[in-house]
Amino acid sequence: MNILIVVLVFFLLCIGYGKILEKFGLHGLACTRAFSARSFFEGEEGELVEVISNDRPVLIPWLRVESRISHHLRFGRQENLDISGSIYHKSLFILMPYQRITRRHRVKFAHRGAFDIGNATLTVGDVSGMFQCTRTQRFNAPVLVYPRILEDEDLPMPLSRLIGEAIVQRQLLRDPFLVNNIRAYLPGDPVRDIHWPATARTGELHVRVHDFSAQTRLMVVINAQIKENQWADLMNYEQDAIEHEISVAATLCLKALRCGLTAGFCSNMRLDDREESVVMLPSGGEAREEELLTAFAHLNVSRTLHFNTFLETLYALSGLDFVVLSCYDSPAIQARLEGLRQRGNTVNFFLMDRDTEVAHEA
Numbered sequence: 001m002n003i004l005i006v007v008l009v010f011f012l013l014c015i016g017y018g019k020i021l022e023k024f025g026l027h028g029l030a031c032t033r034a035f036s037a038r039s040f041f042e043g044e045e046g047e048l049v050e051v052i053s054n055d056r057p058v059l060i061p062w063l064r065v066e067s068r069i070s071h072h073l074r075f076g077r078q079e080n081l082d083i084s085g086s087i088y089h090k091s092l093f094i095l096m097p098y099q100r101i102t103r104r105h106r107v108k109f110a111h112r113g114a115f116d117i118g119n120a121t122l123t124v125g126d127v128s129g130m131f132q133c134t135r136t137q138r139f140n141a142p143v144l145v146y147p148r149i150l151e152d153e154d155l156p157m158p159l160s161r162l163i164g165e166a167i168v169q170r171q172l173l174r175d176p177f178l179v180n181n182i183r184a185y186l187p188g189d190p191v192r193d194i195h196w197p198a199t200a201r202t203g204e205l206h207v208r209v210h211d212f213s214a215q216t217r218l219m220v221v222i223n224a225q226i227k228e229n230q231w232a233d234l235m236n237y238e239q240d241a242i243e244h245e246i247s248v249a250a251t252l253c254l255k256a257l258r259c260g261l262t263a264g265f266c267s268n269m270r271l272d273d274r275e276e277s278v279v280m281l282p283s284g285g286e287a288r289e290e291e292l293l294t295a296f297a298h299l300n301v302s303r304t305l306h307f308n309t310f311l312e313t314l315y316a317l318s319g320l321d322f323v324v325l326s327c328y329d330s331p332a333i334q335a336r337l338e339g340l341r342q343r344g345n346t347v348n349f350f351l352m353d354r355d356t357e358v359a360h361e362a
Contacts, residue, residue, distance in 0.1 A: 028056035029095075029124070031065060033117050035143045039293070040109045042148040042247075048075075048107050048117075048141075052093050053100040060095035060124050067120035072111035072145070109145045112243065114272070114298050117141040144297040147243070147250040155251060159323075159350060181209040216321050217282040218256045220249040221314075222267035223326035224303045239301050245325045245352055250296050252323060257289055265292065268310035270300050277304040277313070282320065311336035318344040327352050 029052070036047040054060055067089050069075075075089065093101055117139040125132035182195050185205030198206035222245050226238060234242065249265050256263040264282040271278050280295055305313070307326070311333070314322075322345055324337065329351050337347045 029054055031122060031137060033139045033141045035141060039144040039146060041146045042109060042112050045106060045108050048105040050091065050103045050105065054095040054098060057097040059097060061126055063093040063095055064123045065091040065120050067117060069117060070115050072113060073115060074108040074110050076106040112145050112147045112246065112297060115143050144294060146293040147247045147296050149254060150247055150251045159248060182206050183209055216261045217319065218261055218263040219282055219320040219322050220252055220265040221322055221324040222246060222249050222265065223307045224267060224269045224301060225307050226327040228328055228330050233302050241327050242301050246296055246299060248325060253292050254289060257284060268303055268305045268307055270302060270304050271295060271298045272300055277310060308332045308336060315339055315343060320345045322347045324349045325352055
């Protein structure tokens with residue numbers, strides 16, 4: 001009889017505890033998620049930091065956090081993390097009273113884009129699973145994945161020489177405001193370049209070495225089409241060629257900026273869900289790299305205009321150095337490129353090979 005009473009009391013306590021969890025289980029529970037950095041380059045690895053805290057004197061037998069995350073964010077295998085179809089993620093926790101758990105998930109950023117963890121479903125319950133409590137929580141955990149930046153040896157020829165040739169071929173202007181170095185005086189150096197503090201310190205004449213500012217204004221044009229008669233948007237498996245163009249464009253822009261040139265890009269694609277085509281005119285400055293990389297991350301591989309029509313919209317621009325990247329060539333494209341040349345622009349057209357990732361100048 002005593003055993004039956006003990007069993008009955010235990011059963012009633014379990015039911016009462018389950019009812020408490022069912023009604024108040026999520027009260028006092030806090031869950032946060034954040035990436036270890038706000039931006040990464042395609043192919044890099046980082047961490048998703050998940051923090052769960054229980055601010056009450058109540059044992060939580062289990063807590064399940066379920067979320068749907070883009071398959072382009074690839075999580076490593078680890079204990080208490082279940083991944084279904086590379087999209088659905090489930091984390092399991094056991095929380096003691098007033099316990100705080102920090103879990104770090106390794107993530108590989110496999111594709112360019114703008115991502116967010118979005119919503120997650122939190123569920124707590126008793127050991128038997130009979131009593132459960134669920135809520136949906138919004139996580140503000142955005143991350144930008146910049147396009148892959150190519151090394152010189154990986155950059156399609158002859159694009160790898162393009163920036164260097166631009167610096168050599170274009171007229172370089174000696175900038176009196178840019179000082180690159182200080183050296184000993186040589187016969188023929190102008191008196192105005194003498195650096196008097198260095199001269200007084202060393203007892204010998206020293207002069208400023210001025211840097212140069214270039215007139216090159218690089219404008220990379222990306223064609224979102226892979227063939228002339230394409231009217232619908234590309235399927236996912238067809239987008240690799242365009243993604244490679246985006247990587248090449250980002251690499252050229254960064255190389256130009258780091259050589260002291262100005263850079264921009266345009267395309268018959270849109271940023272996120274905007275209607276208009278993206279056009280970022282050449283500019284420089286310390287923040288320009290981040291501006292361009294952010295735009296490349298938000299670039300949506302969805303065509304806004306036929307490429308021939310888009311090139312015509314650029315006729316209002318002059319004095320730019322266009323580098324056009326396209327997976328195909330046609331007489332219509334060449335006619336419009338000639339129109340850009342007639343308006344005072346230089347134009348270099350590169351035909352991108354979709355299979356071998358090689359560029360041919362045309």
